[in-house]
Amino acid sequence: METLDRPAVRKLMGEVLAVQGKTLPADDTAKLADIGFRSLDFSELALRVEDEIGDELNFEAAGLRSIETIGDVLDLLVEIQGQ
Amino acid sequence: MIADNLVVDARTGRRATWGELVRHADPRPEPTAHAVEHSVDALPAVAALKDGGELLVVAAGRLDESLAEELRTDGFDLVAGDDVQAATSPRAAEDGRVWLLTSGSTGRPKRVGHTLASLSTVTGELAPRTWLCPYSPGTYAWWQVVTLGLGVPGQELVLVDPADLDDWVTPALEHGVTAVSGTPTFWRRTLMRHGAELRKLALEQVTLGGEPVDQAVLSQLGEAFPDARVSWIYASSEVGASIVVHDGRAGFPTQWLDRDVPGRPRLSVVDGELVITSPHHGTDASGAEMTGAVRTGDAARIEDGRVLVTGRLDRDELNVGGSKVSAGAVRDLLQSHPAIAWAAVRGRKAPLVGTMVVADVVASQDSGVTADDLTRWAAERLPEYAVPRRIKMLAEIPAKETLKSDV
Numbered sequence: 168m169e170t171l172d173r174p175a176v177r178k179l180m181g182e183v184l185a186v187q188g189k190t191l192p193a194d195d196t197a198k199l200a201d202i203g204f205r206s207l208d209f210s211e212l213a214l215r216v217e218d219e220i221g222d223e224l225n226f227e228a229a230g231l232r233s234i235e236t237i238g239d240v241l242d243l244l245v246e247i248q249g250q
Numbered sequence: 251m252i253a254d255n256l257v258v259d260a261r262t263g264r265r266a267t268w269g270e271l272v273r274h275a276d277p278r279p280e281p282t283a284h285a286v287e288h289s290v291d292a293l294p295a296v297a298a299l300k301d302g303g304e305l306l307v308v309a310a311g312r313l314d315e316s317l318a319e320e321l322r323t324d325g326f327d328l329v330a331g332d333d334v335q336a337a338t339s340p341r342a343a344e345d346g347r348v349w350l351l352t353s354g355s356t357g358r359p360k361r362v363g364h365t366l367a368s369l370s371t372v373t374g375e376l377a378p379r380t381w382l383c384p385y386s387p388g389t390y391a392w393w394q395v396v397t398l399g400l401g402v403p404g405q406e407l408v409l410v411d412p413a414d415l416d417d418w419v420t421p422a423l424e425h426g427v428t429a430v431s432g433t434p435t436f437w438r439r440t441l442m443r444h445g446a447e448l449r450k451l452a453l454e455q456v457t458l459g460g461e462p463v464d465q466a467v468l469s470q471l472g473e474a475f476p477d478a479r480v481s482w483i484y485a486s487s488e489v490g491a492s493i494v495v496h497d498g499r500a501g502f503p504t505q506w507l508d509r510d511v512p513g514r515p516r517l518s519v520v521d522g523e524l525v526i527t528s529p530h531h532g533t534d535a536s537g538a539e540m541t542g543a544v545r546t547g548d549a550a551r552i553e554d555g556r557v558l559v560t561g562r563l564d565r566d567e568l569n570v571g572g573s574k575v576s577a578g579a580v581r582d583l584l585q586s587h588p589a590i591a592w593a594a595v596r597g598r599k600a601p602l603v604g605t606m607v608v609a610d611v612v613a614s615q616d617s618g619v620t621a622d623d624l625t626r627w628a629a630e631r632l633p634e635y636a637v638p639r640r641i642k643m644l645a646e647i648p649a650k651e652t653l654k655s656d657v
Contacts, residue, residue, distance in 0.1 A: 186622045187629070206571060210600040211639040214608070218640070226601045 169220050170248045173241050179215045180240065183208050195238035202237075209240065216244055225250050251300045255399050256406040259290040260421035261414060268400060272297035279303065281343045283326040285310045285318075289387045289409040291331075296396060299366060302345035306361070307388035309412075312351070317359060324361075324535070344537065350390055352487040362487040363533035370397040371491040371530050378404030379429040379455060382422050384436060386412050390487045391460055395431055419444045422451060429455035433654050434467050435592070439647045441470055442591040442614065448474050459483035461654050462548075462561050464582040465500040466590075472498050484559060489544050490530025493517065493559075500582075501556030518543070523563055524550040549578060558582075565596065570635040571603035580607055580628070580636055587627060589617035592647040595638060609638040612647050 171179070181191040189203060199205075213224055228250035234240060253269030266274075275298035283306040286292045292307045299305055306326060308317075318328055318335070325341035327334055348366060351359040371394070381399065385392035399407040408425045410418045415436070422430070430453060432440070437458060440448070453475045458467070463482040471480050482500075484493035492515040495502050508518055515528040524546045533539050549566040550559050560566055560578025568575040577595040584593035592612040597605040613619045621641035628637045 186625050206602040207606070207634060207639065210603045210606050213601050214598065214606060214640050223599075224601070 171216060171219055171245070173245050175219070176212075176216060176241050176244045177237075179219070180204075180212050180237070183212050183215065192237065195236060195241065197237050198235060199237065199240070200235075204237075204240075209234075212240070213244065216248070220248060222249075224248065251297065251400055252403050252405075255403070257290070257293060257399060258406070258408045258425050259288070260408050260410040260418070260425065261288060261290075264290075268293075268297050272300065277301055277303055278327065278329070279343060280327045280337065281325050281341065281347075282306070283308060283321045283328050283349075285313045285328065285330040286387050287331075288411050289383065289385075289392070292387045293396070293409075296400065299346065299348070302343070304343035304345065304347045304349075306349035306351070307392075308351060309386045309388060312359075312386070312388075317351075347537075348393070350393065350487045350532070351388065352390070361535040363535070363537060364393070364487075366397060366401065368490065368530055368532065369393045370401050371485075372398060372402055376402055376405060377454070378406075380406040380408060380425065380427050382418060382427045382430040382432075383407050383409045384412065384415055384418060384430075384432055390485060391431065391433075394485065394491065415439075416443070419447050419451065427451065428453060429457070431457035431459065433460040433649075434458050434463050435461060435647060435649045435654055437467055437471060438592045438612075439649060441467075441474060442612070442647065445474070451475070453478040456480045457483060459485055462559055462578055462581075463500055464585050466582070466585040468498055468500055484524075486546065488531055489515065489526045489528040489546065490532070492526045492528050492530065499556065501553070501558040504552055504555050504557055507557060516543075517557075519550045519552065519557060520545070522549055522551065522567075524548045524557075524559055549576065551576065551579075568597040568605050568607060570597075570605055570607060573633070573635040575607055575636040577607070580609070580632065580638060583628065583631060584609060584611060584624065584638070587619075587624065589614050589619040590624070598640065603635070606640070607636055607638045608640040608642075610642045610644055612644050 184191050217224055224247050228247050251268050255268050258265045271294050275294035277298040281304040284292055284295050285308050287310050295305055322338045325337045325339050327337050346365050348364045350362050352362050381395055383395040398405045408427050456471050456475050456478045480498050481496045483491055485491040493502055506517055513529055515526050518525040525543050527543045547563050548559050549561055549563045550557050560576055566577050568577055581593050581595040584590055591614045594610045598608045600606040621643055624641050
């Protein structure tokens with residue numbers, strides 16, 4: 168099964184925002200709330216990742232965690248691929 | 251039976267009147283299920299019904315082993331060409347009974363009983379017409395067109411097999427077709443593939459049915475056939491042809507709701523579902539009349555004085571993070587985009603919000619529209635949660651043998 172590395176997931180995240188006329192900051196510590204990246208955007212990004220890797224993501228494997236920054240999103244989506 | 255009405259097989263070009271067809275019929279006293287490869291092959295058995303008999307017509311491709319076994323157990327001889335498999339539980343025929351197979355809630359075909367009279371819902375005189383019949387043999391829509399040819403003076407038929415529909419316009423031109431009935435999926439495929447050619451067809455009647463009918467396809471057909479009456483019909487095996495609308499608009503007037511008119515179906519919307527009490531309904535497999543109000547399972551909503559039938563209830567309502575979205579309403583919006591020929595909308599499992607709205611779309615030829623363009627366009631017109639976030643661009647409109655969308 169193909170997996171996406173962190174830069175590839177970052178690129179997809181940029182695409183989600185670009186459709187809305189927004190730009191993804193280069194700084195991974197940027198807060199999601201500040202850039203307007205919301206639940207629907209996160210869900211869309213997850214579907215984009217699933218389409219790229221041809222598999223469903225298992226969010227149960229993620230455990231309890233706080234997702235507040237760009238880096239948190241990228242960490243999560245890289246980590247749960249293939250689980 | 252109108253013996254002089256003509257029937258043409260588009261595949262072979264052969265022409266015959268119903269009077270000639272009945273002379274070639276082989277009337278069978280036993281209940282008979284005819285499995286046919288080609289639409290025209292079923293017609294002699296249909297013509298023979300005038301002398302009685304019990305008949306079920308099914309496309310050969312739809313008849314799997316388990317259905318064949320079920321029919322034989324239910325007392326039907328199974329006839330496919332010269333091959334006859336006798337019923338395993340023989341019984342006497344119920345003269346004049348016609349059986350249709352409809353998709354049951356379990357996915358297994360369910361038998362619904364009719365007669366030629368209950369299938370013939372056209373009332374009053376009709377102008378002479380030559381109808382294209384593109385439907386799969388034995389379906390309700392097929393019987394609707396066939397009974398027109400069989401029982402209404404001046405109604406001729408040109409039969410095209412569903413497998414040959416990529417090029418139905420050529421035989422339609424050749425045989426002088428003036429009226430065509432098809433599903434919205436059939437018409438969208440036609441408009442996409444045969445746009446320029448269609449102008450050569452002198453259609454007087456364009457009919458849609460079998461699937462939700464939106465304003466975009468009605469308007470496109472009105473433009474393609476400016477001299478034709480464009481009608482849509484709501485019909486099913488269970489309730490018959492219950493709604494017929496000729497004004498070129500999607501939906502039907504709210505004034506038609508909860509009206510009692512002798513001989514006409516009573517239409518209601520209950521909890522967002524279309525409910526019909528019909529004088530044209532069939533019987534169940536035991537022969538018992540299906541009376542009373544039928545919950546159709548089709549979603550209906552009222553908008554601008556019209557009742558819009560948007561799709562199957564179990565697939566129409568999507569829950570996106572607690573917000574309710576009508577998949578049919580999103581589909582209708584996408585199909586109103588000038589560069590979109592067809593769209594299907596559904597829910598897809600997603601984290602955080604549970605379900606997201608996604609779509610499959612076919613763009614008009616050479617439009618150059620992209621999925622991102624459509625998402626942005628939809629975002630200007632829909633609440634944020636209803637915007638399709640994943641849009642797959644397909645090259646062709648997918649369709650099943652029933653001419654309905656297979657998505």
